[in-house]
Amino acid sequence: MTTAYTEVEPAFVPVQTRSERPHSYDPSDFGVPTGREVNWKHTPVAQLSGLFETAPVNDGVVYEVSDERFVGAPLTDGAAPRGEFFRPEDVVSAVAWKGSVEALHIGIPQDEEVAEPIVVTITGQGADRRADGHLVIEAAANSQATVVLRHTGSAQYAQNVEILVRDGARLTLISVQQWQDDAIHVASHQAQVGRGSALTHSVVSFGGGLVRVNPNVELDGNGSEGRLYGLSYADAGQHLESQVYLFHKGKHTVGDVLYKGALQGESAHSVWIGDVLIGPDATGTDSYEANRNLVLTEGARADSIPNLEIETGDIVGAGHASATGRFDDEQLFYLQARGIDEEQARRLVVLGFLSDIVQRLGIPSLEEELLAAIEAELAEVNA
Structure with a gap:
């Protein structure tokens, strides 16, 4: 008796690890999300259709900087330091890259300590208006400053924020989302933190219909520090999301991730996904991430997924935690x-x-x- 065997092609396995996801500056390389992809499955992608192509008229937001001394010449594609670290990792960030002909450059000079926060006010011009934006925030060696991004009004806004913290610098970046209820804001923040430097990065989301701010921080230099904090308050019908990635690359780096959220009202929804990668050369790392959510009423939902990868056994400590509950x-x-x-x-x-x-x-x-x-x-x- 002869048994016939049919060769079966291996099933497609989606990329789960944040560090292994594809990167491209061309939106067509990503295609339109279906909602089944690992990085989109918790996001109402149908509401984002306007952000999957570059803005036909890029007039959806207006920028205002509190202190013009720190505003550099606009950065076109290929003009340093734009693109020194930033690489789009999804279709919206690729759209924002392609659609922003000129990037706003905020630069802190070497050795300068800036006492007052530098406030960048980004005002939406209407819910039917589209905007693609790329911002470069650069803290030169041994500088110290606080930069606040304030989002108000309403728009459909695809945003990239590239953060460069040079050796010995200390930068605090706070992104505040106080949009009107019909605003849609999808942002990709990517930061490189140099030797002996520190970045404190905070995401505060209160307003907007759909707000997704995803920080990606690489602790590149030995002795670098990254503190990533988040605060959200979701009302009925709101979707507030952050997918956090912290990569310990250098030796003796310190990471602290803490996001907290409150939810109230029918269909209020928050999403937090935290990925921490301790690389093979990141000996002496001390890292911890946590997400806490407080559900105040029936009908609200919080999705919380912490992930931790460790590629070296020589660390001080690492851990992750998540909790969602009522009073x-x-x-x-x-x-x-x-x-x-x-x-x-x-x-x-x-x-x-x-x-x-x-x-x-x-x-x-x-x-x-x-x-x-x-x-x-x-x-x-x-x-």
Whole structure:
């Protein structure tokens, strides 16, 4: 008896590891996402159709910089330092690269310590307006500065932010999304942190219909540090997302990732995916990532996926954690037992939960503003 065998082609296995995903400056190399891809499966891609091609008229946002001394000449494709580190890793970042003929360049001179935050205000010109943007933020050797990106108004905005932290520099970058409810904002932040330098990168998302800000940080130099913080508050119908990638490449690097979010209202949705890679040469690494979510009402959902890859055994420590839950009944009982009514007790719990991130921003006026915004959100859920 003869048995016939049919050769079966191996099944397609999608790229799961962030570091192995393809890169290209040509949007056509990625194709249009279907929502089944690993980096799109938690995103409502149907709402992003306007960002899969370059803007026909790139007039969706207006930029204003608080201190023009730090604004360099616009950077065309191929003009250094644009593209020194940034490589698009999805179709929207490739669209933003191709569609932004000139990149805004914010440069901190060598050895200069800038006392006041440099604020870049990005104002949307309308929900039907499109914009592609590429920003380069460069902290020269041994410099120190804080840069705040403030997003307001409404637009459909594909954005790239390239961050270069030279040796010995210390840079704080805060991206604040306070869009109107119909705004769509998809951003790719890519940062290279040099020897003995430090980057504190924070993403604060309160407004917008669909906001996806994905930081990608490479601790390239020995002794470099990366602290990545996030704060989000999703209301009914909002989708707020961050996919974080921290690559420990140099020796004796330090990484700290902490994102916190609150959700309230029907179909409020947050997504956090954290990928940490400790490379084969990253001996002496100390790294930890965590995501915490507080669900305040029925109908809200938080997706949280931490991932950790370690390619060397010679490290100080590494870990990851994720937790999503409702109010801690014991906390509420403790407060109510001391005469605090339930509504006020819930308010104190939420403020205590989120203020941990707010207090790390280091700008008192912004901290006060965000705490007031949290109070306003809580007033709506308690109304």
